[in-house]
Amino acid sequence: MSLRFTLLGFLSYGPMTGYDLKKHIDNSTQFFWHASLSQIYPTLKRMDEDGLVEAAVIPQEGRPDKKVYTITPAGQAALMDWLAEPLGELSPQKDPALLKLFFSGVLNREAILAHLCRHQELHRARLAHYRKETASYIEQIIVATDFTREGIMWELVRQWGEQYEQAYIQWLEQAIATIEEEF
Amino acid sequence: MSLRFTLLGFLSYGPMTGYDLKKHIDNSTQFFWHASLSQIYPTLKRMDEDGLVEAAVIPQEGRPDKKVYTITPAGQAALMDWLAEPLGELSPQKDPALLKLFFSGVLNREAILAHLCRHQELHRARLAHYRKETASYIEQIIVATDFTREGIMWELVRQWGEQYEQAYIQWLEQAIATIEEEF
DNA sequence: CCTAGCATGTAACCAGTTACATGATTCA
């Protein structure tokens, strides 16, 4: 259901194609909400049937016709209802890396350390991404569109990403120390 | 796929029914891997067909026969292969609460603050849970089974849960301050 | 020459949720 709201959210900033939406998702919500084109296209189609968006077909040569989607008043209303609705329970997360670690007591010291170091590398890369690419993307959009209020929210969420990665890396540091001492 | 490894992981500690497995999941992996009974039962059945586990049927009166599953050598091997295999990319997370916040720039100051406070409450409750219920559950199992090596891993993962929640709460604190000042 | 970007989709499949179905025992 949240994919529909993701799409409505971006379309509330302006009309766009499914392809454009995918790029915005990849550049901003990617790390707390992602979707593939093969999920986006049929979803937009159903949202059109439900009257939440409207498609304007722009003929093109040499490539498929462009479908530019615009949010309808009904779509705006649905988005606002969802935004206003209080948060439910925390949504359960799944993290295969933690699961593997949880059951890794049977492995030897070196194998566990290898997992932890690899894990740390991945999180360092992501931290760098939040600080560089994500930060500049947000700034760029704020400058281009003058969405200052929206920009405050985007930036807050980006900061959570940064702090999350920092905390993760710190914990892994401690975990490595623990294994080196106790295992 | 990871559900199969979750079940194999717990079954490597000893034979159990699907019902027992569900309780272990709820008490320990719940926050990074969860599953419902209606997913666990058919999965165990298919794992039996694939030779990863074996069921011993224990007739009971007044309730369905108990099926106690035991991990087979093939199951043990599959579990070890998975544990040894290096971590792939970070698995994409989905968090509807962050998504809502991301698009909340159109809401007024009070509505945003309400979301943030509610969010903080939920995370405080979870932090308390990790510190009390989860911690005592782990200690209890370590004492009962003498799985000290395994216990170190369980405790490490629990500590991540605790640090994650602390970081989340801190970020929300900052976010509340930012909205109060800038919005 | 090959990769990336533009631009759309369908079909088969897998994972996971929700609702349904049964039924005894224990505890507040």
Added chain:
DNA sequence: TGAATCATGTAACTGGTTACATGCTAGG
């Protein structure tokens, strides 16, 4: 009296992934 615990499952559905299909243009 009603909820929780024990103990199993099935069926319909929703959400999401993977593979397939088409085909032009621009740039390194």
